[in-house]
Amino acid sequence: KNEVEQSPQNLTAQEGEFITINCSYSVGISALHWLQQHPGGGIVSLFMLSSGKKKHGRLIATINIQEKHSSLHITASHPRDSAVYICAVRDSGAQKLVFGQGTRLTINP
Amino acid sequence: DTEVTQTPKHLVMGMTNKKSLKCEQHMGHRAMYWYKQKAKKPPELMFVYSYEKLSINESVPSRFSPECPNSSLLNLHLHALQPEDSALYLCASSHLSGGTGELFFGEGSRLTVL
Numbered sequence: 006k007n008e009v010e011q012s013p014q015n016l017t018a019q020e021g022e023f024i025t026i027n028c029s030y031s032v033g034i035s036a037l038h039w040l041q042q043h044p045g046g047g048i049v050s051l052f053m054l055s056s057g058k059k060k061h062g063r064l065i066a067t068i069n070i071q072e073k074h075s076s077l078h079i080t081a082s083h084p085r086d087s088a089v090y091i092c093a094v095r096d097s098g099a100q101k102l103v104f105g106q107g108t109r110l111t112i113n114p
Numbered sequence: 115d116t117e118v119t120q121t122p123k124h125l126v127m128g129m130t131n132k133k134s135l136k137c138e139q140h141m142g143h144r145a146m147y148w149y150k151q152k153a154k155k156p157p158e159l160m161f162v163y164s165y166e167k168l169s170i171n172e173s174v175p176s177r178f179s180p181e182c183p184n185s186s187l188l189n190l191h192l193h194a195l196q197p198e199d200s201a202l203y204l205c206a207s208s209h210l211s212g213g214t215g216e217l218f219f220g221e222g223s224r225l226t227v228l
Contacts, residue, residue, distance in 0.1 A: 038217060047120075047221035048157070048204060091156055101170065102217070104156035 008032050011092050011105035019113055024079040026108045028092030031073065038102065039066050039077050040091040048091070051077070082112045120205050120220035128228050129195060135223045137188040137205030143218070146188040148180060149204040151222070157204055163188060164210075195227045 009030045018024055028037070039051040052059050052066040054075065059066050063082075068075040079086055092105040118139045127133050137146065145164050149157035162170035163182040171180075177199075179191040188205055202222045209215035 040217075040219075045224075048206075048219035050217050050219065053216045093156075101159055101162070107154075107156055 009105040118220035143207035
């Protein structure tokens with residue numbers, strides 16, 4: 006069993022839809038990161054969370070430490086949101102990130 | 115300046131060549147990382163430098179040789195690579211390696227080994 010599991014693995018939606026991507030982890034963590042990667046491109050850090058909720062524009066990230074679960078929400082989705090979204094956790098006291106397998110999101114116009 | 119700059123963006127090399135990948139940041143970050151990413155897979159950690167000292171080597175073959183000449187620069191020297199080493203190589207930095215600092219990634223260097 007992977008330490009970080011994302012669902013769904015693939016998601017296709019129409020422009021304007023509300024999107025939710027989920028991340029569950031099995032280890033104790035000091036932080037959780039949501040990352041975005043466009044095809045062939047580098048990685049952009051969207052959020053770093055250790056508790057609660059963060060919002061940036063149309064993106065919202067939440068984390069429930071007790072349930073070891075985080076969600077990334079996109080409101081009013083747009084084709085430019087099409088990318089791979091990666092959840093990564095920093096193991097408590099470790100220097101390493103543990104990555105999920107990513108969620109490939111496609112938003113059709 | 116919140117950028118991590120990687121050069122070159124693309125590199126094609128033969129198995130006998132020697133080349134280097136470069137990474138630069140001017141955010142004052144003291145932790146820098148090299149990751150390898152194969153297509154449709156998450157990044158895999160290769161090396162971590164903390165305060166210019168190598169702190170993690172994830173059992174990477176010696177044909178990859180990292181170097182951190184100063185707190186802003188990170189190099190990855192490549193020698194006698196194999197075709198299976200073809201991948202996107204990502205550099206990242208953070209304020210502190212063991213803390214909860216946000217990670218900043220470069221655009222990556224896409225390496226093809228012939």
